Amino acid sequence: QQQVKQSPQSLIVQKGGISIINCAYENTAFDYFPWYQQFPGKGPALLIAIRPDVSEKKEGRFTISFNKSAKQFSLHIMDSQPGDSATYFCAASRGDDKIIFGKGTRLHILP
Amino acid sequence: DTAVSQTPKYLVTQMGNDKSIKCEQNLGHDTMYWYKQDSKKFLKIMFSYNNKELIINETVPNRFSPKSPDKAHLNLHINSLELGDSAVYFCASQWTGKSSPLHFGNGTRLTVT
Numbered sequence: 107q108q109q110v111k112q113s114p115q116s117l118i119v120q121k122g123g124i125s126i127i128n129c130a131y132e133n134t135a136f137d138y139f140p141w142y143q144q145f146p147g148k149g150p151a152l153l154i155a156i157r158p159d160v161s162e163k164k165e166g167r168f169t170i171s172f173n174k175s176a177k178q179f180s181l182h183i184m185d186s187q188p189g190d191s192a193t194y195f196c197a198a199s200r201g202d203d204k205i206i207f208g209k210g211t212r213l214h215i216l217p
Numbered sequence: 218d219t220a221v222s223q224t225p226k227y228l229v230t231q232m233g234n235d236k237s238i239k240c241e242q243n244l245g246h247d248t249m250y251w252y253k254q255d256s257k258k259f260l261k262i263m264f265s266y267n268n269k270e271l272i273i274n275e276t277v278p279n280r281f282s283p284k285s286p287d288k289a290h291l292n293l294h295i296n297s298l299e300l301g302d303s304a305v306y307f308c309a310s311q312w313t314g315k316s317s318p319l320h321f322g323n324g325t326r327l328t329v330t
Contacts, residue, residue, distance in 0.1 A: 148323050204273055
């Protein structure tokens with residue numbers, strides 16, 4: 107049973123474009139929604155995270171949009187750059203419980 | 218200084234062998250994990266230890282045995298390796314509690330031939 111559904115599996119975006127990755131969750135008790143970025147040969151690293159009491163969080167070119175009623179959240183990468191090419195994972199957790207990861211999105215930014 | 222370090226980075230071995238992967242974190246975290254990432258990049262939690270005590274064991278075959286000699290170290294021993302064990306294994310650590318990010322090592326790529 108997958109509690110966090112992520113789409114698309116892969117995404118190709120032109121340099122300078124907007125990359126959008128979507129996630130949906132089932133457990134309304136989740137209270138922490140991080141995004142992790144993984145480059146080839148490296149471990150995932152926290153990129154940005156949000157709590158359900160806000161609808162948007164922005165850090166530089168990266169923005170999380172959160173829709174509590176729809177149980178969805180998304181990552182937007184503005185002005186996408188080739189260096190953003192990586193695999194992105196959305197995740198969710200509740201309190202001290204383990205983090206549940208989505209299946210990942212392989213993002214490729216065309217130069 | 219590397220926060221979460223794993224050794225070895227690559228491990229190639231034959232079916233039936235026994236192998237170990239070591240992990241150390243210097244962040245002072247109280248919880249450590251092993252994750253398995255398959256060829257499709259799915260991240261699957263295997264084990265979690267909190268202050269040297271096992272708290273999560275996710276339906277992993279008995280051939281996999283984690284050991285935590287202290288809260289800074291979490292090793293993974295695998296007996297009777299099978300082809301399906303080929304994957305990248307990540308160690309991670311965090312502070313127990315809300316909003317604490319996971320810190321991952323750079324992974325150990327295990328290839329079983």
